[in-house]
Amino acid sequence: MPKRRTTDLGQLCNRLGHSFAKSARLKLALTHASARADSKPNEDNERLEFLGDRVLGLAVAELLTERFPNASEGELARWLNHLVRTETCAQVAQSWSLGEYILMSGGEAGSGGRRKTTILANTCEAVLGAIFADAGYEAARDVVIRDWAPHLEDLEVAAPDAKSVLQEWAQGKKLPLPLYLEVGREGPDHAPRFTAEVRVEGLAPEQGQGDNKRQAEQAAALAMLLREGVWSATADD
Structure with a gap:
């Protein structure tokens, strides 16, 4: 009820x-x-x-x-x-x-x-x-x-979110905007775990996981930024 x-x-x-x-x-x-x-x-x-x-x-x-x-x-x-x-x-x-x-x-x-x-x-x-x-x-x-x-x-101490940074970086490189796909979901309905994949034309895709779609997408974007050397591994989340 x-x-x-x-x-x-x-x-x-x-x-x-x-x-x-x-x-x-x-x-x-x-x-x-x-x-x-x-x-x-x-x-x-x-x-x-x-x-x-x-x-x-x-x-x-x-x-x-x-x-x-x-x-x-x-x-x-x-x-x-x-x-x-x-x-x-x-x-x-x-x-x-x-x-x-x-x-x-x-x-x-x-x-x-x-x-x-x-x-x-x-x-x-x-x-x-x-x-x-x-x-x-x-x-x-x-x-x-x-x-x-x-x-x-x-705001002054908040780090730019990974999705925004990746979008700006892609635009600066004259690349299409990043595309995010939900590629996996596991766990019970009340506590799901999502896996998202980000794709940028000309680059290998990256995946990330999170408790919701947004977190998973952020994790995927961060993984790509780290791989491409855009975001320092010591940067604030």
């Missing part, structure tokens, strides 16, 4: 700084795919997550261009990737205590779903999508500006 901890959504709204005109939007944003009926594919938060991802990207881009007027396009792109990545979204979700409110199956909850980085991050984006649907871009942007701004302090 689907389970949600007994919590007051009003407390969550206070943390978000947004009172929903239609509370059903927030409830949908908090509904993990494991909790919906198979016959009702739209009664989970995946569509709102898709919307929230785009809202987050735009709001973070706006935040960065305002705070760093002299930054290059490459710097802004790397910083944006850092701020919208799964780990940062999960940290914001934790600051909202979002895991307590997610409706999910008993099996998912029992396997630690409320603490899973990917579930927290996806639900965080879904909540932003719900705020956008409920009150428009400015309301969602205000939440992003407030709750993502503290993470600007991490």
Whole structure:
């Protein structure tokens, strides 16, 4: 049976700084795919997550261009990737205590779903999508500006992510953009292990593994950068 901890959504709204005109939007944003009926594919938060991802990207881009007027396009792109990545979204979700409110199956909850980085991050984006649907871009942007701004302090020490570095390197060499493929998945559904392969025309492919697709792709990109001598083996991850 689907389970949600007994919590007051009003407390969550206070943390978000947004009172929903239609509370059903927030409830949908908090509904993990494991909790919906198979016959009702739209009664989970995946569509709102898709919307929230785009809202987050735009709001973070706006935040960065305002705070760093002299930054290059490459710097802004790397910083944006850092701020919208799964780990940062999960940290914001934790600051909202979002895991307590997610409706999910008993099996998912029992396997630690409320603490899973990917579930927290996806639900965080879904909540932003719900705020956008409920009150428009400015309301969602205000939440992003407030709750993502503290993470600007991490940008000066954050290393460029491997996928961004590989893309810039390939472009500098006049090569096509890297292509990422999922070539393997093993382990149980609640703790899968992914293998990704990156291909760049004219170069031998490389593979990497991770707990999700993004981590696997990053590992594959890093392996290629190390092999090509672009990224030092002693560089920060």
